[in-house]
Amino acid sequence: MRLTKKHRSLETINQISFGSELKNDAIAEYTMANSRLKNIKGDSYYGKVAKNYEDKRRQQAWWWVEQEQMEELLSMLPRGLKVLDVPFGTGRFVNYYHDHGYTVFGLDASDDIMMAAQTSLGDQYDRCTTVRGYSTKLPFDDKAFDLVVSTRFLRDIICYADTKKTIREFARVCKSYAILQLGFRVDGPYEFPADDERMGSRMSRRQVLALLKRSGFEEVESRKVKVLDGGNAEIHHFLLRQTST
Numbered sequence: 001m002r003l004t005k006k007h008r009s010l011e012t013i014n015q016i017s018f019g020s021e022l023k024n025d026a027i028a029e030y031t032m033a034n035s036r037l038k039n040i041k042g043d044s045y046y047g048k049v050a051k052n053y054e055d056k057r058r059q060q061a062w063w064w065v066e067q068e069q070m071e072e073l074l075s076m077l078p079r080g081l082k083v084l085d086v087p088f089g090t091g092r093f094v095n096y097y098h099d100h101g102y103t104v105f106g107l108d109a110s111d112d113i114m115m116a117a118q119t120s121l122g123d124q125y126d127r128c129t130t131v132r133g134y135s136t137k138l139p140f141d142d143k144a145f146d147l148v149v150s151t152r153f154l155r156d157i158i159c160y161a162d163t164k165k166t167i168r169e170f171a172r173v174c175k176s177y178a179i180l181q182l183g184f185r186v187d188g189p190y191e192f193p194a195d196d197e198r199m200g201s202r203m204s205r206r207q208v209l210a211l212l213k214r215s216g217f218e219e220v221e222s223r224k225v226k227v228l229d230g231g232n233a234e235i236h237h238f239l240l241r242q243t244s245t
């Protein structure tokens with residue numbers, strides 16, 4: 001296989017981080033994820049987009065609602081957890097994690113965005129373990145984390161087939177809790193996305209919870225972070241408990 005620039009940089013990183021068997025898996029996953037990325041935003045967080053990611057998002061009112069709601073949900077959980085944040089992005093919740101005495105792991109497909117995280121977080125970044133990889137094949141053991149967090153991802157960055165696969169991966173590596181950002185439609189008609197589309201906010205709340213339940217997650221509570229479509233759709237942070245212990 002002829003390796004592109006991105007493949008080559010992925011290869012180098014995985015040589016350092018995981019050794020050759022996992023490296024080959026990661027390249028295969030990269031290729032598969034990319035072939036499903038038509039009309040999906042996942043593979044665009046490089047260069048300037050990565051560098052300016054947080055400055056732009058900080059101008060959105062709902063960024064701050066997400067921050068506030070995340071802080072409140074985290075304060076309901078025990079201290080000292082081991083957390084995995086996917087995709088890590090600019091590490092927007094890292095200061096909350098450290099305030100709660102967490103050990104922090106982050107995974108993201110883009111090393112450019114993790115460099116942006118390093119710039120904005122400084123010393124706090126050095127206390128995190130960051131890994132480049134894909135949400136659909138997490139390089140971690142079963143039940144390796146007490147908490148898995150995922151925002152601005154499952155509903156609009158990857159395609160629905162990968163969203164379902166990712167939720168199963170989250171449930172596999174999660175021992176106790178997850179906080180996942182997902183959307184739903186308030187009134188019908190409801191619709192299941194095709195596997196190669198984004199999930200969006202078309203399913204009902206009950207359908208979203210049923211999807212989570214099939215992977216072993218049940219709702220503890222949820223917090224609204226954004227209203228869409230004139231009030232007919234909502235994005236929530238769902239605090240979930242892992243039930244398949």
Ligand SMILES: C[S@@+](CC[C@H](N)C(=O)[O-])C[C@H]1O[C@@H](n2cnc3c(N)ncnc32)[C@H](O)[C@@H]1O
Pocket residue numbers: 033041042043045086087088089090092107108109110113133134135136150151152153157158
């Ligand atoms: C909109 S940002 C969200 C970042 C962060 N969670 C937040 O709330 O700001 C989407 C991120 O997903 C990452 N990404 C895209 N596809 C991915 C995949 N398959 N696995 C892991 N990360 C992925 C991108 O590199 C980018 O950093």
